[in-house]
Amino acid sequence: xxxxxxxxxxxxxxxxxxxxxxxxxxxxxxxxxxxxxxxxxxxxxxxxxxxxxxxxxxxxxxxxxxxxxxxxxxxxxxxxxxxxxxxxxxxxxxxxxxxxxxxxxxxxxxxxx
Amino acid sequence: xxxxxxxxxxxxxxxxxxxxxxxxxxxxxxxxxxxxxxxxxxxxxxxxxxxxxxxxxxxxxxxxxxxxxxxxxxxxxxxxxxxxxxxxxxxxxxxxxxxxxxxxxxxxxxxxxx
Numbered sequence: 156x157x158x159x160x161x162x163x164x165x166x167x168x169x170x171x172x173x174x175x176x177x178x179x180x181x182x183x184x185x186x187x188x189x190x191x192x193x194x195x196x197x198x199x200x201x202x203x204x205x206x207x208x209x210x211x212x213x214x215x216x217x218x219x220x221x222x223x224x225x226x227x228x229x230x231x232x233x234x235x236x237x238x239x240x241x242x243x244x245x246x247x248x249x250x251x252x253x254x255x256x257x258x259x260x261x262x263x264x265x266x267x268x
Numbered sequence: 269x270x271x272x273x274x275x276x277x278x279x280x281x282x283x284x285x286x287x288x289x290x291x292x293x294x295x296x297x298x299x300x301x302x303x304x305x306x307x308x309x310x311x312x313x314x315x316x317x318x319x320x321x322x323x324x325x326x327x328x329x330x331x332x333x334x335x336x337x338x339x340x341x342x343x344x345x346x347x348x349x350x351x352x353x354x355x356x357x358x359x360x361x362x363x364x365x366x367x368x369x370x371x372x373x374x375x376x377x378x379x380x381x382x
């Protein structure tokens with residue numbers, strides 16, 4: 156089945172630093188989504204990308220849908236303590252239909268004050 | 269908008285019993301609902317896709333007779349874990365998709381089977 160390679164697996168950064176994480180796939184995805192999950196809760200949608208090359212911002216977050224449709228990145232600028240959590244990329248392969256999402260393995264973000 | 273609820277949030281049951289988990293879209297009609305399972309420190313794995321009024325589509329390796337899914341209305345889907353065993357202990361998360369392309373997740377249900 157489809158697989159997403161998400162990196163890095165974890166990040167230890169200082170408050171105020173910028174963060175960058177990415178996902179790659181060996182196959183094409185038509186939709187890329189980025190979620191944040193806090194412990195014991197469901198994922199919360201951060202940014203949704205629907206077109207190759209699309210660059211979308213949500214406050215301090217910026218994500219891009221790779222032009223090859225096989226990758227996406229998420230940047231967080233000027234990190235703050237509440238950014239701590241696990242970030243997942245997710246993709247929907249093809250067709251625009253109701254397929255379930257394929258998730259990356261997550262990036263665990265830890266911020267040191 | 270786009271709020272999805274799950275009930276219960278936590279459940280502890282004895283081995284061999286069945287557990288029902290409800291997933292509701294509160295402010296939109298969900299043409300499709302999805303059920304995921306997440307083990308500790310791992311990613312979400314899709315179990316099945318549920319369309320209102322039709323049989324669910326299960327992912328490879330997921331037993332349809334063990335994980336019964338019913339999508340009786342555009343706002344409610346249920347997952348029943350039948351004859352639960354300790355290895356079924358996990359975090360079960362549903363998501364709902366309406367006319368928009370986004371997929372919104374419920375808060376999850378922590379199942380512990382003793």
